[in-house]
């Protein structure tokens with residue numbers, strides 16, 4: 540079922556998520572609902588923090604056909620290199636886009652819904668998306684990477700839209 544996505548200035552987006560210890564059916568239905576919510580948004584990534592569940596769970600699907608869902612649980616970036624700058628948006632920061640610098644490629648260690656460990660190498664959009672989602676799990680949204688002035692200008696637009 541579709542979950543509500545928190546949007547700024549909701550303080551709950553700043554919550555630091557806890558590691559997942561129990562890989563049960565409740566976790567499976569959270570992942571299922573997060574994927575449904577992400578595809579419906581539409582988006583290419585969604586972190587549990589954004590649906591007010593403070594567990595280290597993210598779902599991603601950067602495929603064209605929207606048929607390659609990825610679920611990263613308790614993910615850690617174990618290697619990173621290079622740099623890339625791209626225009627980012629966020630389902631929790633509607634209508635605002637800004638350039639963000641991220642690592643060009645990363646190696647991630649995570650668990651799947653069954654709790655099995657796996658490692659993943661990513662570059663380009665997948666690497667950007669993973670870094671963007673893992674930021675959400677430590678209470679960071681992409682605006683936090685901007686200079687104070689740029690962030691102020693972006694938030695002013697948000698306030699205007701909210702009025």
Ligand code: K2U
Nearest residue numbers: 582583584585627628629630631668671
């Ligand atoms: O976390 C989210 O809010 C979903 C983000 C994920 C994302 C943002 C920037 C760059 C890569 C991933 C997006 O809002 S999903 C929407 C979207 C769709 C296509 C391309 C980029 C962003």
Ligand code: ZN
Nearest residue numbers: 628629630631
């Ligand atoms: Zn986001």
